[in-house]
Every structure is written in structure tokens, then in C-alpha cells.
Amino acid sequence: MSKKLKNLGGSNFCWTREPEFNPPGASGGVDACVEEQFQTARPSDFRKLLTSHLESAINLTQAKAGVVRVLLPDEQTLQVISAVGLTDEEAEPESLAKLACENCGKDAFRRGLCATDVEACESKQGDIANKQCHSALSIPLESTNSPGILLGVFTLFFNSPKSSSGKTASLAAIFAELCSALIEYIQANREAKRAELLQERQTIANEIHDSLAQTLNYARMSTRLLTGALRNKNELMVKKYTNELDGALEISQKAVRSLITDFRSEMDPAGLLKALHTLMAEFRSKYSITLETTIHVVDLDLPLEHEIQVYNIVREAFSNIAKHSNASHARLIIDQLCGYYVFCIEDNGVGTFSPVEGHYGITIMRERAQNIGGEIRVESTRGLGTCVQLYFPEPGSDWRKLHE
Known part of the structure; x- marks a missing residue:
């Protein structure tokens, strides 16, 4: 399986081939694909929970469609995480979009609720609904704990013109606030749990380090005793201390490998x-x-x-x-x-x-x-x-x- 990829490099170079993935198993992954479609929403499932909020917003505002985009870590790209009322063909081409709005100016989404005439807008907002809607209300999803920090953008599409004031805009703003709170809660909850797990791993690493120090100290003692046995030509004790030293080194090797492979991590608590x-x-x-x-x-x-x-x-x-x-x-x-x-x-x-x-x-x-x-x-x-x-x-x- 493969997907059409764009040349994002900004040069004359273009990839001549696309990576393909062939799922293992007799069914070629078909069973997993079918099962995935019928999974129940989880408290940490961004997509399904946001889709539920989006459906409610569309019903109450009588919108034709809507999308929720979240800001990726590069802080420049918005990714569609939930879309209602749009076909896969309509939503897929614009699953990624730059934060800047070509029609309204750079970082326009940061300025607050924006009412747009879709047909007149030359930005990605006009493309995503495939020119089938007349207007759109776009609201930035901002952090409730850190005002000014953008989390994403909430957009509703309508068949009739809409303004940035009035009942519809107020309802859309309320749903945008709910989406912001949900996104921030899930992100903060995941980060806190991830930080806790990282701390647990660090604690285990410290314990391994202490145990390793004791084992190496024992190995040094065995080395001294081995040296004395060699000096006295005591073959029995030489064999005994050699075995003890070898065992200590084996334990130390395993401890070091475990420490390096499993516990040393540069993982960011943000994910x-x-x-x-x-x-x-x-x-x-x-x-x-x-x-x-x-x-x-x-x-x-x-x-x-x-x-x-x-x-x-x-x-x-x-x-x-x-x-x-x-x-x-x-x-x-x-x-x-x-x-x-x-x-x-x-x-x-x-x-x-x-x-x-x-x-x-x-x-x-x-x-x-x-x-x-x-x-x-x-x-x-x-x-x-x-x-x-x-x-x-x-x-x-x-x-x-x-x-x-």
C-alpha cells in the first residue's frame, strides 16, 4: 500500500518512488482494518471524541460540514484530526495545511473568530469544502491555561453567509472552547503520565547503577584475592576467585546493557x-x-x-x-x-x-x-x-x- 506524496523539499529534486507497506499475515491486514472501524471511543482518543463534539456543533448551528485541525510540533502546520460532512476525497488533500492564511495574512487564525466567504477565499479554507459551501466560521483553539498558545483551529462550513457575530458565531465559539479544553486535557494528561513513567524508569536506572557499583566493588576485591592466590601458587583459590570474578563481570555486563538499552532515554515528556x-x-x-x-x-x-x-x-x-x-x-x-x-x-x-x-x-x-x-x-x-x-x-x- 502507498499514498501519493508531494515534493515538499523546495528544489528540483523529486522522489521517483513511494514506499510501500505489505502487511504480514494471511489476510494482508484486512481483518485489522475492519476491526479498527468498529472500535469504541476511548477517553484518550482525540479523533472520535472530537468528532462527537463536532457533530453536535454542526447539528446545533445547522452547518453543512466542519473540521478540527490541531497544530503539529513544528508550530507551522495544521493537521485535520476530525472532519464531519466531508468525503474522504474532500478532506484528504487538505489533511495538512500551513498555519498562515494566504488570503487574510500570515497567522490570521491567531486573531480570533474569522468569518470567510468561501468562494472568494483563495486559501485552503476554500478548497477543503470543494467549493460547495458559501461561508465558513474559523475559530482558533487556544490554551485555557496559557492564553495566546494555539492548539488548533475549529471550522464550520455553511450554505448561507455568516458573520463573526450573532447566535451562530456564539454557539461555534462555545464548541471551540469545549474542543480546546478537551485537547488540552488529553495532552496534559498524557504528558503527566509520560513524565511519571520516565521518572519511574530513572529510579530503576539509579537502582541498577547502585547495584552495578556494588558488583564492581566485589569484582575488585576478587581481583586482589586472585592476585594473592597467584602469588602463593594456590591453584584451588585461584580457580575459586577466577570464577567469582567472571561471575561478577557477567552480572555487570548485563546490568550495563540493560541500563543503556532500556532506561537511558531522550524522550520528550510532550511525546x-x-x-x-x-x-x-x-x-x-x-x-x-x-x-x-x-x-x-x-x-x-x-x-x-x-x-x-x-x-x-x-x-x-x-x-x-x-x-x-x-x-x-x-x-x-x-x-x-x-x-x-x-x-x-x-x-x-x-x-x-x-x-x-x-x-x-x-x-x-x-x-x-x-x-x-x-x-x-x-x-x-x-x-x-x-x-x-x-x-x-x-x-x-x-x-x-x-x-x-
Whole structure:
């Protein structure tokens, strides 16, 4: 499966191929796709809960359609997270839009409720309803705790002209406030729980560190005793202390591996998307490689362990591109297909990546993927670049119940 991707690099370069995802399993992921359509809304499910609010707003205001867009971590891009009254064909082309409004001026959405004549508007607001509506009311979704902080945009489309005052506008503003409160509550709740889990991991790491210090101290004592036994040519004690030293070193090795692999984390408490955005910003500042991003996931809600493993896999893939690919362009694509989350990291480099064990950290990447029930696929063709694809099944309801 693949999706049509745009050339966002701002240069003459254009990707000549699109990553494809072939779901594992006999049904090719069809069962998962069907099951996903009939899932019950969760308290942390942005899309379904916002859709419920949006449907109520449309009914009360007699609007024809509506969308809720949330602001991505780059603070420049709005992504449709909920749409009612629009077909998939109408909503999909504008699932991502720049915050600036071409018709009303840069950052117009920050100025308050905006009434727009759809047919006269040349911005994305005019395209999303496919010219079938006459007017739109757009209201910025602002933080209730931090005024001036934009969370997204709430928009209703109408068949008749609407003004920025009156009963309809007041009702729309009320629903916008409810959406803002819901978005902020869910984000804050997730961040608090994520921070708590990160603190728990840090506590465990500290305990491992203390245990490791004790084990190494014991190893030093065994070394001194071993030295004395060697000096006295006591073969029995030499064997005893050698075994003790070997055991201590084995325990220390396992503790260090666990500490490095499982507990050292650079995860942002704000979540995986924010952490990846920071990672990409650092990549762009260090290397002269054009890095593009395409996100097709409306709400990336994952367990902390998944976020940590995904973050480290993506970081390792970026590191390989910077060190070995000799590429001019790279891209990260995040998608959700047939019950799987799919992360593709692709470059247009020399394509000499050899996906064998022990090469370019592929062993650790595969171990990390396996820890979350996923897999790594690598496609590398000389002269055509390399695509590293991570995919893993969407976590079941069990972990969500523990965190809601």
C-alpha cells in the first residue's frame, strides 16, 4: 500500500518512488482494518471524541460540514484530526495545511473568530469544502491555561453567509472552547503520565547503577584475592576467585546493557512527535541534507516503551544517513495502515546499505523493533538510495485501560 506524496523539499529534486507497506499475515491486514472501524471511543482518543463534539456543533448551528485541525510540533502546520460532512476525497488533500492564511495574512487564525466567504477565499479554507459551501466560521483553539498558545483551529462550513457575530458565531465559539479544553486535557494528561513513567524508569536506572557499583566493588576485591592466590601458587583459590570474578563481570555486563538499552532515554515528556521534531531540527542544523516529513497519523498515542524504541530506531536511521548515504535528500513518513504503525526513513543516497547483522547498528534496531512486536525492513539499491521501514501492530486496549 502507498499514498501519493508531494515534493515538499523546495528544489528540483523529486522522489521517483513511494514506499510501500505489505502487511504480514494471511489476510494482508484486512481483518485489522475492519476491526479498527468498529472500535469504541476511548477517553484518550482525540479523533472520535472530537468528532462527537463536532457533530453536535454542526447539528446545533445547522452547518453543512466542519473540521478540527490541531497544530503539529513544528508550530507551522495544521493537521485535520476530525472532519464531519466531508468525503474522504474532500478532506484528504487538505489533511495538512500551513498555519498562515494566504488570503487574510500570515497567522490570521491567531486573531480570533474569522468569518470567510468561501468562494472568494483563495486559501485552503476554500478548497477543503470543494467549493460547495458559501461561508465558513474559523475559530482558533487556544490554551485555557496559557492564553495566546494555539492548539488548533475549529471550522464550520455553511450554505448561507455568516458573520463573526450573532447566535451562530456564539454557539461555534462555545464548541471551540469545549474542543480546546478537551485537547488540552488529553495532552496534559498524557504528558503527566509520560513524565511519571520516565521518572519511574530513572529510579530503576539509579537502582541498577547502585547495584552495578556494588558488583564492581566485589569484582575488585576478587581481583586482589586472585592476585594473592597467584602469588602463593594456590591453584584451588585461584580457580575459586577466577570464577567469582567472571561471575561478577557477567552480572555487570548485563546490568550495563540493560541500563543503556532500556532506561537511558531522550524522550520528550510532550511525546514522540515532539521528540522527533526536535531530532529532525538537530539533523537539519548539522547536515546539508534536505529532510522532509509526511505525517498521516492524526493522533500518535503509544505506550512509553513504544515511543522510546521508535525514537531510537529513527535516530539510528538518521545517523546512518548522515554518516554513510552521501544523500542530498531524506524523508520521514509516519503512517497507520491496516492495524499497523509504519515509519519509513528514506534517502536518495548511494544505496550501499547492507542489511546484515552487525552492520550499521541493524542488530540493535531489530532488537528494539522486536521489543514492541515489530519488524525492520531494509531496501537498498545502488544509486537509488535506502529505505528503512519500521512497522509494529497498534497496541491493544489492555495498555490503554492501565493509563486512562
